Amino acid sequence: MTAPEPAPAGDLIVVSGPPGAGKTTVSTLLAELFDPSVLVAGDEFFGFLRSGRIEPWLPESDRQNTTVIAAAAAACGEFVDGGYTVVYDGVIGPWFIDHFLHGTGLQRLHYTLLMPGEDKCVERVRTRDAHPFDDVGATRHMYGQFAGSPVSAGHLIGDGEPRRLAESIRQAVGRGELLYPAAV
Secondary structure (H helix, E strand, O other): OOOOOOOOOOOEEEEEOOOOOOHHHHHHHHHOOOOOEEEEEHHHHHOOOOOOOOOOOOHHHHHHHHHHHHHHHHHHHHHHHOOOEEEEEOOOOOOOHHHHHHHHOOOOEEEEEEOOOHHHHHHHHHHOOOOOOOOHHHHHHHHHHHHOOOOOHHHEEOOOOHHHHHHHHHHHHHOOOOEEOOOO
16 A cells, blocks of 8 residues: 655745734635635634633743744644645734744745734724724734834735735735745
8 A cells, every 4th residue: 555645735824913903804815715725813722721821912921922822833834734725813923933933844934914003903903893802002012012023014014905905915925925034
């Protein structure tokens, strides 16, 4: 009996940004543009924590966040190795992207950062339904972290209609414009 042929590797697209940036909406639409695809909701991995959970934006949450992000990254890597295009929806700042990439076991990924204005993010957090995160102060804090981080302008996406943003990201992935680390 011969071993089955390995599936061709897929791709990993990380859609990141501060709370209220539109990550979940855009990521869901983006995942629908690929076949086969997997949508990994990064927040769900924090939901696995049952006791001793620390709010992930607090300084003392570093060890917890590192562990949770490594688990999410490993899941993404497994799906990519299985031939899926994976869209990861979560808060992966430029300061954490190397750790995330290492955890996937992959050599590269596509990284995009949704950055509408701070007031728009705050308003979305304040008014969204059925979402457990509604901390305006933490939203402003995380927005500041993203805004102050060095990230190539080519990875930044502002604001716009979600379907248009998803299609724009799909096209940029196809052209290799969102690669991390950047192609040389």
